């Protein structure tokens with residue numbers, strides 16, 4: 001078991017498994033025939049997944065425009081979770097096909113808020129790609145269009161995801177198991 005910051009980390013999804021799955025997702029995305037696709041990476045958690053997925057999309061023959069939105073959710077996992085935009089995209093999304101990329105879909109509050117925001121601005125279609133889906137935690141009425149892996153009901157870290165600002169740099173997704 002890898003030890004990082006003095007903690008044992010159990011690997012749930014390895015770097016190679018994620019890389020293989022990203023290629024498959026990119027092919028599924030390419031098969032949708034989006035027009036003039038705008039990809040929006042939801043910060044902070046999606047930055048590594050988005051970076052790998054858009055390069056896999058390039059290999060699958062898609063040339064998207066790429067944007068970033070910084071969303072914070074307080075009380076994530078609850079129906080009352082308050083979602084705010086901390087840094088917005090720069091683009092006019094009117095009439096655009098959009099693909100939102102996030103690390104993990106849990107209550108769904110973050111992605112429902114972000115999708116509704118883009119639709120209210122006139123986007124013609126807003127689809128969702130997530131690396132992980134914790135479907136047993138869903139509160140909002142939202143389903144992802146592209147999912148890397150179903151995620152067990154554990155708090156996970158790595159590949160962009162943090163606990164208290166730590167572990168984003170791990171090349172795999174894992175569970176913190178306690179002191180090494």
Ligand code: IMP
Nearest residue numbers: 045076077106107108109110155156161
């Ligand atoms: P939701 O709004 O409840 O769907 O929460 C989604 C956001 O919460 C994700 O974008 C992550 O940033 C964060 N999150 C949810 N579960 C986990 C986890 O297990 N590890 C790290 N971050 C998580």
Ligand code: MG
Nearest residue numbers: 043044045046
């Ligand atoms: Mg997030």
